[in-house]
Amino acid sequence: MTRKEKRSLERNNMFKEVLRVINHYFPDLFKIMNSVDDSSHQSYISYKQSDLLTVKLFGYSK
Structure with missing residues (x-):
């Protein structure tokens, strides 16, 4: 692959x-x-709230 x-x-x-x-x-x-508050139990949360909202935001941009 070239630089261009x-x-x-x-x-x-x-x-x-x-x-x-x-x-x-x-x-x-x-x-x-x-x-943004997440009402889920803390032991079930494995992603930051911004990660989830960003995925949701990009999901609507088609």
């Missing part, structure tokens, strides 16, 4: 671009999402 092809792949990485935009325009978004 690698740069093209990096530019076309939609997930990376969306995260860049979120961090630029909403820098505290992940902190806010982590502050």
Whole structure:
């Protein structure tokens, strides 16, 4: 793979671009999402609240 092809792949990485935009325009978004209360028992929680909400957010963006 040439450098040009690698740069093209990096530019076309939609997930990376969306995260860049979120961090630029909403820098505290992940902190806010982590502050959302989870009523589940703490022993059942294995993911951060921001991880779950981010997956949900990307699930709606088609």
